[in-house]
Amino acid sequence: xxxxxxxxxxxxxxxxxxxxxxxNRIVEEKEKGNQIVVVVxxxxxxxxxxxxxxxxxxxxxxxxEMDMLLSTGEQVTISLVxxxxxxxxxxxxxxxxxxxxxLTEDVHSNARILEIHTEKIVExxxxxxxxxxxxxxxxxxNNEITTLGRGGSDTTAVALAAALHAEKCMIYTxxxxxxxxxxxxxxxxxxxxxxxxxxMLELANLGAGVLHARAVEFAKNYAVPLIVCSSLEREEGTIxxxxxxxxxxxxxxxxxxxxxxxxxxxxxxxxxFQQLSSVFTTLANRHIDVDIIIQNLTEKGxxxxxxxxxxxxxxxxxxxxxxxxxALGIDHxxxxxxxxxxxxxxxxxxxxxxxxxxxxxxxxxxxxxxxMISTSEIKVSTVVDEEQMVKAAQLLHEAFELExxxxxx
Amino acid sequence: xxxxxxxxxxxxxxxxxxxxxxxNRIVEEKEKGNQIVVVVxxxxxxxxxxxxxxxxxxxxxxxxEMDMLLSTGEQVTISLVxxxxxxxxxxxxxxxxxxxxxLTEDVHSNARILEIHTEKIVExxxxxxxxxxxxxxxxxxNNEITTLGRGGSDTTAVALAAALHAEKCMIYTxxxxxxxxxxxxxxxxxxxxxxxxxxMLELANLGAGVLHARAVEFAKNYAVPLIVCSSLEREEGTIxxxxxxxxxxxxxxxxxxxxxxxxxxxxxxxxxFQQLSSVFTTLANRHIDVDIIIQNLTEKGxxxxxxxxxxxxxxxxxxxxxxxxxALGIDHxxxxxxxxxxxxxxxxxxxxxxxxxxxxxxxxxxxxxxxMISTSEIKVSTVVDEEQMVKAAQLLHEAFELExxxxxx
Numbered sequence: 001x002x003x004x005x006x007x008x009x010x011x012x013x014x015x016x017x018x019x020x021x022x023x024n025r026i027v028e029e030k031e032k033g034n035q036i037v038v039v040v041x042x043x044x045x046x047x048x049x050x051x052x053x054x055x056x057x058x059x060x061x062x063x064x065e066m067d068m069l070l071s072t073g074e075q076v077t078i079s080l081v082x083x084x085x086x087x088x089x090x091x092x093x094x095x096x097x098x099x100x101x102x103l104t105e106d107v108h109s110n111a112r113i114l115e116i117h118t119e120k121i122v123e124x125x126x127x128x129x130x131x132x133x134x135x136x137x138x139x140x141x142n143n144e145i146t147t148l149g150r151g152g153s154d155t156t157a158v159a160l161a162a163a164l165h166a167e168k169c170m171i172y173t174x175x176x177x178x179x180x181x182x183x184x185x186x187x188x189x190x191x192x193x194x195x196x197x198x199x200m201l202e203l204a205n206l207g208a209g210v211l212h213a214r215a216v217e218f219a220k221n222y223a224v225p226l227i228v229c230s231s232l233e234r235e236e237g238t239i240x241x242x243x244x245x246x247x248x249x250x251x252x253x254x255x256x257x258x259x260x261x262x263x264x265x266x267x268x269x270x271x272x273f274q275q276l277s278s279v280f281t282t283l284a285n286r287h288i289d290v291d292i293i294i295q296n297l298t299e300k301g302x303x304x305x306x307x308x309x310x311x312x313x314x315x316x317x318x319x320x321x322x323x324x325x326x327a328l329g330i331d332h333x334x335x336x337x338x339x340x341x342x343x344x345x346x347x348x349x350x351x352x353x354x355x356x357x358x359x360x361x362x363x364x365x366x367x368x369x370x371x372m373i374s375t376s377e378i379k380v381s382t383v384v385d386e387e388q389m390v391k392a393a394q395l396l397h398e399a400f401e402l403e404x405x406x407x408x409x
Numbered sequence: 410x411x412x413x414x415x416x417x418x419x420x421x422x423x424x425x426x427x428x429x430x431x432x433n434r435i436v437e438e439k440e441k442g443n444q445i446v447v448v449v450x451x452x453x454x455x456x457x458x459x460x461x462x463x464x465x466x467x468x469x470x471x472x473x474e475m476d477m478l479l480s481t482g483e484q485v486t487i488s489l490v491x492x493x494x495x496x497x498x499x500x501x502x503x504x505x506x507x508x509x510x511x512l513t514e515d516v517h518s519n520a521r522i523l524e525i526h527t528e529k530i531v532e533x534x535x536x537x538x539x540x541x542x543x544x545x546x547x548x549x550x551n552n553e554i555t556t557l558g559r560g561g562s563d564t565t566a567v568a569l570a571a572a573l574h575a576e577k578c579m580i581y582t583x584x585x586x587x588x589x590x591x592x593x594x595x596x597x598x599x600x601x602x603x604x605x606x607x608x609m610l611e612l613a614n615l616g617a618g619v620l621h622a623r624a625v626e627f628a629k630n631y632a633v634p635l636i637v638c639s640s641l642e643r644e645e646g647t648i649x650x651x652x653x654x655x656x657x658x659x660x661x662x663x664x665x666x667x668x669x670x671x672x673x674x675x676x677x678x679x680x681x682f683q684q685l686s687s688v689f690t691t692l693a694n695r696h697i698d699v700d701i702i703i704q705n706l707t708e709k710g711x712x713x714x715x716x717x718x719x720x721x722x723x724x725x726x727x728x729x730x731x732x733x734x735x736a737l738g739i740d741h742x743x744x745x746x747x748x749x750x751x752x753x754x755x756x757x758x759x760x761x762x763x764x765x766x767x768x769x770x771x772x773x774x775x776x777x778x779x780x781m782i783s784t785s786e787i788k789v790s791t792v793v794d795e796e797q798m799v800k801a802a803q804l805l806h807e808a809f810e811l812e813x814x815x816x817x818x
Contacts (some may be wrong), residue, residue: 016462016465016466019466020466050485053425053485053489054488054489054492056425057425057428057429057489057492057493057496058492058493058495058496059496061492061495062491062492062495064502065488065491065492065495065503066488068484068487068488068491068503068505069484069485069488069489069492071484072481072484072485075477075478075480075481075484076459076462076478076481078477079463079474079475079477079478080462080463080466080478082471082474082477083463083466083467083470083471083474083478084466084467086467086470086471086474087466087467087468093473094474094477096477096554098552099552099553099554120552143507143508143529144508145505145508
């Protein structure tokens with residue numbers, strides 16, 4: 001019997017009605033003769049409510065206690081889903097992250113999964129039970145509850161699919177698949193039938209919002225086929241796998257964008273590379289994700305260095321830089337918020353020069369100032385003012401004729 | 410350094426303001442130079458909200474999944490209390506039941522604590538941390554989450570106090586101590602300075618509502634001094650310990666009452682004792698607490714048997730009796746709800762005959778029909794109509810001059 005992992009996000013379990021609908025989707029797959037593992041997130045706004053409670057009591061709550069607090073959200077959902085399945089006559093059992101054997105590194109709020117001891121899950125699947133696992137959470141070797149950070153439930157689902165050698169991992173969400181851009185902002189955005197892991201990685205990394213990068217990486221490494229589909233509508237979703245037939249003329253396959261970006265610029269790094277690496281090692285040790293990095297030599301011969309981070313990490317980044325200012329040889333630094341990242345993605349880009357140039361041209365013609373640029377083989381990213389983010393994305397979606405393809409095929 | 414266990418119920422952590430107040434009470438004891446272990450319940454109405462969610466999705470939710478669901482309530486509170494303590498500059502760490510090493514028997518919704526592995530708590534106390542433990546919950550040998558049933562947080566607190574050889578266990582609640590009766594219904598009820606474990610056991614068993622019987626039993630067995638006091642007011646509480654000086658003339662020390670009682674009467678148990686014991690064994694195996702039992706011989710020579718249970722257990726009791734009707738040799742049975750239990754309690758009762766007679770006289774003079782009677786060395790219980798419960802309690806409180814004593818001392 002094939003094992004299928006189904007993951008339902010917060011919207012799909014947001015209230016009693018939605019949970020019943022989710023249960024129907026689970027039953028459908030079970031009735032096809034599959035063994036089913038379900039991964040669920042916290043109900044709708046639960047996490048936000050818990051966060052605001054914490055903020056009322058503490059100006060800077062410890063990450064350990066936040067993990068303790070937030071991990072309750074998924075635990076509520078798993079039990080409710082198991083009850084609703086039992087009510088329909090299906091044998092179901094719920095497991096928290098630690099009960100499901102999900103072992104993580106010893107980092108709070110953003111832990112990586114180290115291994116999964118699947119014995120308990122397998123034992124229950126073999127008793128014909130539907131197994132419901134709390135997403136987003138795990139346990140350290142030392143019995144500490146950890147959470148996996150943003151998109152953590154996706155990661156749980158993919159990691160379980162890999163560990164259980166599942167046939168596929170289905171990610172149910174509030175959209176019908178992966179789009180050329182976010183349909184909430186780009187009305188002409190078109191659903192893609194298939195994307196490669198690498199394209200999805202860039203889309204995920206760049207804030208496409210459908211799937212978290214870490215989950216896609218995991219799927220790529222273990223060759224787990226992912227299907228992104230709607231939990232409400234019966235449309236075919238988007239499949240994410242290794243080899244994807246490139247649709248004709250589709251050099252750029254998507255436009256992704258992400259707000260709440262901050263830029264930090266450091267001046268006076270006298271010894272260049274050595275200090276450069278110290279800065280990023282120091283930030284990495286504190287689990288701050290640095291995205292775009294730009295380094296340059298000013299007229300005075302001093303190095304200056306700019307990098308972008310998530311706005312939420314800015315406070316901690318400033319703390320770290322201030323504490324280590326002398327040790328890192330930093331003269332002074334400044335920061336800027338209110339920024340956004342807009343990117344174009346496509347596997348075909350590498351063999352088609354001029355794509356980046358066209359992007360810059362479109363933006364500058366429309367008086368959108370580009371503050372940072374970063375390129376890879378399959379994407380070009382720019383940092384722009386947050387206010388211009390959606391406009392920039394719309395212009396690029398149009399310029400690269402992303403909506404037109406659907407009509408041609 | 411002395412270890413003190415402080416337990417705060419749902420009301421004491423019902424909102425952000427209450428949690429701050431609770432944190433002040435914790436800090437007070439810490440500042441006296443004690444090592445502090447705090448046990449907390451779920452916030453105010455959390456448990457009720459979770460129960461109603463479960464009931465929307467399932468007509469008869471499994472006890473295992475209810476434990477999974479409800480145990481999140483305390484987990485939320487422990488993290489918030491730890492954060493609030495950190496905000497005031499105190500080092501605090503929260504533990505769920507399983508993290509705190511609370512091992513229970515393999516029974517859902519009403520498990521008993523088997524043992525407590527205190528290493529982790531002791532280690533953290535020795536690092537000068539305030540340890541916050543989730544009440545009401547534990548874990549089986551098989552990593553299943555269990556809850557301890559009604560009043561479970563009291564049990565957790567007392568069990569921890571015993572295991573840690575704490576100096577005392579302070580139970581903070583919304584009343585200022587143990588009263589001669591429930592002050593919400595009996596305006597003249599008087600706070601007792603001290604009661605013995607046995608008296609408290611009867612008061613708890615009989616629905617005094619302040620402390621759960623299992624917690625008192627635990628305290629008695631391990632000689633843990635309990636102090637019941639208010640989390641809001643600064644009044645002296647009531648101490649519960651082995652030897653209590655009997656106040657002058659105070660034969661009856663309290664009137665307790667409890668509504669939502671059901672009575673089941675079984676007819677036609679042909680073989681008497683053998684079947685009698687089968688009936689109760691069967692119910693006990695399903696963890697149904699049978700309280701008062703009355704057995705009699707009818708004119709036809711058949712045995713009939715009445716017993717009282719909590720109304721909430723009636724549905725399951727009827728299920729069990731129906732399923733086992735033939736095996737138990739039951740001819741037929743009936744049930745009655747809308748009943749209540751009213752009791753008088755006092756250690757002095759054993760050496761003062763006539764107390765029970767006086768009780769029956771007071772009730773019958775006021776036309777309150779007594780449906781069942783049960784007596785022990787330190788209490789007399791009667792089952793009456795629910796509607797007459799408060800009136801009966803008021804009459805008895807007056808008849809035994811419970812409010813008068815305060816003025817005489």
